[in-house]
Amino acid sequence: MKAIVLKEAGGPENLVLEELPVPAVGPEEVLVAVQSVSINPIDAKTRSGKGLYPVLKYEDPLIPGWDISGRVVEAGSKVSAFKKDDEVFGMINFPGHGKAYAEYVAAPAAHLTGKPANISHHEAAAASLAALTAWQSLHAFTTLKKGQRVLIHAAAGGVGHFAVQIARRAGAWVAGTASTANRGFVLETGAHQFIDYTAGTLEDQIADIDIVLDTIGGDTIDHSLKVMKKGAIIVSIPSGRNEAVARKAEAAGMLGHTFKVQSDGKDMKILASLLEQGMIRSHISRIYDFAHIAAAHAQIETGHTVGKIVATPA
């Protein structure tokens, strides 16, 4: 099978397309013929030697990526949830070795769910790590309710565009930050208010927030605390830029949490239901193929991708 292998940490050119044996399927796994993989910032961080590279560097071959959508070609002896020809998607073995950038992936059945028939494999792969992060981070420390004021940072990005939709669907009033060019996209995604981070401080544009999803870290935490109600909650996800969030929030009379996404087929099933009902949608700004995976990594590293990018092994 074709697979992308990371030879050593470094630039996008270190991702090499190779011919590898199809993986053996374990008793609790299914072998998936991959139709689409999605590309996330953690893929590029890991490739560059940060992210999960310290955990994965002894893997040989190291196959990057975690998000897949495809068709089951074989089910392990203990798998009852899926059978041959089922269409499935999910975030595989995170935080571990996902091995997603391949034509075939041996995936734990417990990390997958059925792909809704009314969405494409690209839309499904795109709604894995990013949508799961939005869902889990907004539900880990808060109960989203009607009438709450929710602020989503980087609302035009992978996690953000799902978070806006999830919070809106729960009945919350939602504001989203992005640069000027993404105003239309953020409002069309479902935000009630667009906040242009290039047009002044957060404090000048909004107040009285109950829940913040911080996807940026650093100063964004300080500014967010200034627009939150006393006792409000900030959940911060960018590792390496958010370790002070609990301390800073406590000092300001608020609650701050860091959060890390985890593979979970049960949460994927909830997302699949929302996708099937059209309550959330994946926005895909570009589709790459494996031969151009380096360009996909260069794009995600800009930090300005709109919605999601995906890649196809074909």
Ligand SMILES: NC(=O)c1ccc[n+]([C@@H]2O[C@H](COP(=O)([O-])OP(=O)(O)OC[C@H]3O[C@@H](n4cnc5c(N)ncnc54)[C@H](OP(=O)(O)O)[C@@H]3O)[C@@H](O)[C@H]2O)c1
């Ligand atoms: N802890 C976890 O489990 C977890 C899970 C998923 C992701 N993450 C991390 O969360 C971060 C976001 O992930 P993602 O997948 O959403 O990334 P992404 O898709 O690459 O985000 C791109 C978006 O960020 C926006 N952006 C850039 N700078 C901004 C700023 N200063 N203020 C507001 N928006 C800004 C861009 O909008 P403009 O072009 O308009 O600037 C762009 O649309 C990454 O650091 C990722 O590694 C953590």
